[in-house]
Amino acid sequence: MLSTDSDRLLPMGTIIYRCRGAGMFLRCERMEEEEFSLWLRSARMAAFKGIPWETSQSNADEEAILSGPKEPVRAGTEAAFAQPSTSPSAVEMTGANESPSVEEQRIEGGVSHAWRALRHRNFQLFVGGQSISLIGTWMTRIATGWLVYRLTRSALLLGTVSFAGQIPTFLLAPFAGVWVDRLNRQKVLLWTQTLAMVQSLALAGLTLSGRVTISWVLALSAVQGIVNAFDMPGRQAFLVQMVEDRRDLGNAIAINSSMVNMARLIGPSLAGMIIAASSEGWCFLIDGISYMAVIASLLAMRIHVPAVKRAATSMLHELKEGWTYVSGFVPIRTILLLFAVISLMGMPFVVLMPIFAARVLHGGPHTFGFLMGAMGTGALAGALLLAARRSILGLGRKIAVSGAVFGAGLIGFGLSHNFWLSMGMMLIAGFGMMQGMASSNTIIQTIVSEGMRGRVMSYYTIAFVGMAPFGSLLAGTMAHWFGAPLTVILNGAVVLAGAAWFATRLPAVRKAIRPIYREMGILPVDVASGMTSGGAS
Secondary structure (H helix, E strand, O other): OOOOOOOOOOOOOOEEEEEEOOOOHHHEEEHHHHHHHHHHHHHHHHHHHHOOOOOOOOOOHHHHHOOOOOOOOOOOOOOEEEOOOOOOOOOHOOOOOOOOHHHHHHHHHHHHHHHHHHOHHHHHHHHHHHHHHHHHHHHHHHHHHHHHHHHHHHHHHHHHHHHHHHHHHHHHHHHHHHHHHHOOOOHHHHHHHHHHHHHHHHHHHHHOOOOEEEEHHHHHHHHHHHHHHHHHHHHHHHHHHHHOOOOHHHHHHHHHHHHHHHHHHHHHHHHHHHHHHHHHHHHHHHHHHHHHHHHHHHHHHOOOOOHHHOOOOOOHHHHHHHHHHHHHHHHHHHHHHHHHHHHHHHHHHHHHHHHHHHHHHOOOOHHHHHHHHHHHHHHHHHHHHEEEEOOOHHHHHHHHHHHHHHHHHHHHHHOOOHHHHHHHHHHHHHHHHHHHHHHHHHHHHHHHOHHHHHHHHHHHHHHHHOOOHHHHHHHHHHHHOHHHHHHHHHHHHHHHHHHHHHHHHHHHHHHHHHHHHHHHHOEEEEEOOOOOOOOOO
16 A cells, blocks of 8 residues: 655556445556656645545545555455556466456456456356347247238237236236246246247247147247246346346346347347248247256356245235335336436337338348348447447436437438338337347346345336337327327437436436445545546436
């Protein structure tokens, strides 16, 4: 630890680190010599003027900053460490007796910053299995939409099938969240993935045998919706257990979003080619087989978590407890309200894509696949940009901007009758949609209380998926009476209005989040005045 009242020169080759936080929230970064000189000068000036140069704890912490701690640094303090180096790689390569900052430098030296969450073995397994399974999932989504349209030629039934597949999530997700908080999340996902595999294989058998009807599609879509009601909050809550270091959580969410959108890019294109060459049934079969990859990855994981304690309270009490937490916590409430609107009015445009492909752009299943692939490309670009971020600060503002971008892309798509212009609008809409989704997920997963994680993520599931069935039904009805293009234009305008509303709520969101970020050591502290710099969200 370096003292501010010392004038001796540092030895040649000294490496200096500035650390904030403690434990799992300890964040250390290497300081350049010029930056350290400014830091030291600011500290001396503050001490000379008697400015209380505190962070978020007590005067004892202030003494630790200025004069060096006599015990380990506590959460909320900031300190500069000097580590002499006998060779250029002495600090980074040392394995024994490393300080946390040196360990962080060693890890980041081996894994690119944009992919740092992949240093966790369990998350590596998850990404490997999900990357394969999600391609099959997107193939099934495209094939289901085209199958319904081929069987019925009805925009209303396109919306109805989507409604049947998503309404169970709206009804069951709160109860599922309670169970996710009570049960072993790894086992929950093993069950949900196995049941989803059975559902896809059943749909494949019916389609390939020529016995599929719209009634069967409705029934099996409802079964998948029931499975998703437990799978989605379980998967979101399980992410924290796969990534042991909370500092890598935001990066893990961005990588997960990148993976989803890489599948969104590949899956629809493959589905379009397979449907054009043969039958939708082969897409369902490939999807069913692809679930084996994620099941195998879950079985290979070694998750170390405390033994699950069975809740002594009733489910209704825990439901009420979760609702009180979500509705009373301004950041989570505001984010979920915005994305409930986006899910209701913005997301359902996907169910109308077969109409745009066939009637507006005068194409076929390959056009459908290209449009979905363009949206996936934009979403993938948005997710990769988030993965490259070094901090979650500023994500609140990004949610508002991305909502506006998504709305503008929808309006442009609704106005377009040109294939290439429509592809461009899908790129923009996909980019805005994914930036908003991943940013909101990162903020919620970072600030939520661990004991409430399953229930909060169940309400997150309702906002993103549970509202979609009503949106799909509404979009199908509107398209039936007013046409698909006008429906998408109106929905885009509502999304723009929602983004504008969220922007007006940002100050209140930041005010509520700032103390949490400060406690976790995420929010930077202005060393000269003790004031925070930048937005907290």
